[in-house]
Amino acid sequence: MSHSRYANGPENSSAPAPHSPRSAAHVLLAHDVGLLVIRLGVGLVVAARGAQHLFGWWGGLGLDKTAVAFAQFGYPAPKAMAVIAGIAETFGGLGLAVGLLTPLAGAAVAGTMANAVAASTPLGYFGGFEFPLLLGVGAAGLALSGAGRISLDAFLPVLRSQRLIYGIALLVLAAILAAVTIVLSKN
Helix, strand or coil: CCHHHHCCCCCCCCCCCCCCCCCHHHHHHHHHHHHHHHHHHHHHHHHHHHHHHHHCHHHCCHHHHHHHHHHHCCCCCHHHHHHHHHHHHHHHHHHHHHCCCHHHHHHHHHHHHHHHHHHHHHHCHHHHHHHHHHHHHHHHHHHHHCCCCCCCHHHCCCCCCCCHHHHHHHHHHHHHHHHHHHHHHHC
């Protein structure tokens, strides 16, 4: 009986058995469920904040008072900026939650949160910019990773398999737009 007969057998294989919790199928499922949880958490929180800004829902300021706040932060055209931020938050957050156009939704939310971080920096980290920073980093991570297989993107041929370059390109664009907006608010 030769030892080479068993060299590629299951007892000597480094690959997990198909029924093992470490199999590729189980790992992919865990990955997709984890992305779903992060997408729902980040997306729904951001969408709710956007609805507060746009419509005044759930005790929010509404569009007119949000525009006043934008004016106090120094943004030019504060009402237009409030509308843009509210739309980016509401629809970007909803896009993240359902996994639709995730690279775009994540970049829109990340760019908006960059402005929120800049506006709340004078308040310090705790009670100031840590919350928008966390939302922005989560959204940027989703823009890079994609939505996973439990998403609407899974049905779109161009986004079915996430391309890292989509997330990178859209995050670069969001960073440029956020930087321009932040610079305009400081002048």
